[in-house]
Amino acid sequence: MKITDIRLTVVGMPRHTGFVSKHVIVEIDADNGLTGIGEMSDFSHLPYYSLDIHDLLTVLKSALLGTNPFDISLSNKVLGSYYPEAMFYYEKGNFIRNGIDTALHDLCAKALGISVSELLGGRIREKIKVCFPIFRHRFMEEVEENVAVVRRRLAQGFDTFRLYVGKNLDADEAFMDRVRTEFGSRVTIKSLDFSHLLEWKLALQAAKRFRQYDFQLIESPAVQNDFEGLRHFRLKADHPVSEHVWSFRQQFEMIRQDSVDIFNISPIFIGGLTSARKAAAAAEVAGKSCLIGTTQELSVGTASMAHLGSALVNLNYTSDPTGPELYVGDIVKHPVQYQDGYLLVPGRDQPGLGVELDWERIGKYRVDDLSWGNISVHQLQDRTAQTKA
Structure with missing residues (x-):
């Protein structure tokens, strides 16, 4: 061929x-x-x-x-x-x-x-727990808008959310307080995602400020490629720390310095399924967990991540691929499906990714x-x- x-x-x-x-x-x-x-x-x-x-x-x-x-x-x-x-x-x-x-x-x-999941080694799971993103507050009036997003998405079955933080900490805290008051245990905050906006000491101060609220982990709490700062944050933080993998050199440094607990692995950021599998295997050898990250893909990219996640043995945390839910349209005849807060892996009886382009x-x-x-x-x-x- x-x-x-x-x-x-x-x-x-x-x-x-x-x-x-x-x-x-x-x-x-x-x-x-x-x-x-x-x-x-x-x-x-x-x-x-x-x-x-x-x-x-x-x-x-x-x-x-x-x-x-x-x-x-x-x-x-x-x-x-x-x-x-x-x-x-x-x-x-x-x-x-x-x-x-x-x-x-x-x-x-x-x-x-x-x-594709069979090509990657076979399925361990048929669905992947995912979270819905709440984008970063810059203004206090955005708190009510984002609470409305939680309310609407919870009704659709998404009960876990990832909160981008770091630009307006007062608004971030107001949002978390509102979520706790209105939704209680019905809603889970998976992570506080600092997105490399703050140097690690400032991120640590913010994390300590927010620890009265219930969230599972912290993502990207240091500037890009500050492996030493990331390690200092991890040693002082009360929650597991996650970071994206965007190069093998970067992952090597994070393993060498024991900077993270969880590797955020997405094919888009590491250069494909082949590289993502290598990164996940390196994490497994280092005794680290994984989650599947996202840049908010359409259904073709999301199907690829679903197949990847279905075959990973160390996928131990809620993942991020909810991209198709953020767009007004898609590019395939039958977009990927979500059910009760899970991304469903396209069927075993569908060759390849299991999605077909809609011209x-x-x-x-x-x-x-x-x-x-x-x-x-x-x-x-x-x-x-x-x-x-």
């Missing part, structure tokens, strides 16, 4: 907040008539530069056309030299490699007539390129349509 063609399609998918996130749909054709699909998810984030989609397609074709799609490790090695790790959380090279790697897994699983839907959201327009840093961080004065 040989790769005969690659296609990239850009879509601009609006979130319910009004912010438009741009994603790239990947299609890889083989000479047996099969097509694998993948997703380069959510390019609309820092760093503030865009890619030329036509140039990207030319490079990918030069690297992959005529190769065997089952040579996934070799393809990742080649693409790793084209788009190397850069020790940055939202490194776009990882997004590129993830989309290709996902499509290769989908294509190979289809060729074998099995699901009528894609046509509605298709755009020409990945250009930005006039977007502020605050909009990029909060995924809002406009920044309040």
Whole structure:
């Protein structure tokens, strides 16, 4: 089997907040008539530069056309030299490699007539507990808006939430107090996510301020790649500490310095299913737990993460992939399903990822390129349509 063609399609998918996130749909054709699909998810984030989609397609074709799609490790090695790790959380090279790697897994699983989870080693679970994100407060009036989000999503079955914190601690505390008062034990706060906004000492002060409230863990409580600061925070904190994995060098340093309890692993941030499995295995060897992270993918990317999570033995914490619930639309005929706060893994009887592109839907959201327009840093961080004065 040989790769005969690659296609990239850009879509601009609006979130319910009004912010438009741009994603790239990947299609890889083989000479047996099969097509694998993948997703380069959510390019609309820092760093503030865009890619030329036509140039990207030319490079990918030069690297992959005529190769065997089952040579996934070799393809990742080649693409790793084209788009190397850069020790940055939202490194776009990882997004590129993830989309290709996902499509290769989908294509190979289809060729074998099995699901991607079987290609990854087989399922341990059929569903994954997930949380719904509550985005960061900058203004006190946003507290009521976010409490309304909890109320609405709880009615839909989402009983666990991840709270982005660190910009307005008074508003963060007011939100947690309201949640405790109104919902009590019906709602769980999975984590306080500092998103590297504060240096570790300030994050520790905030964590101590909030420890009267019931939450399960703390995420990203130090600036990026401050492994020593992360270790100091972990030694002084009352809760388990989680951090994303965005490069193997970074994960090595976190293991070496024993900086975290839980590795937040997402294919989009580490460069694909192949790399995500390696990161999860490294965590297992180090005696660490995992959760599946997110950049808020559409259904193709979320299905990929569902298959990954279904096969991980050390997935011990609530995960994050609820991206399809944040957008007004999707790109597949049958979006991934959630039930009672769980992401359901697409069926065993569906070859590949178990999702099929819907070109009528894609046509509605298709755009020409990945250009930005006039977007502020605050909009990029909060995924809002406009920044309040």
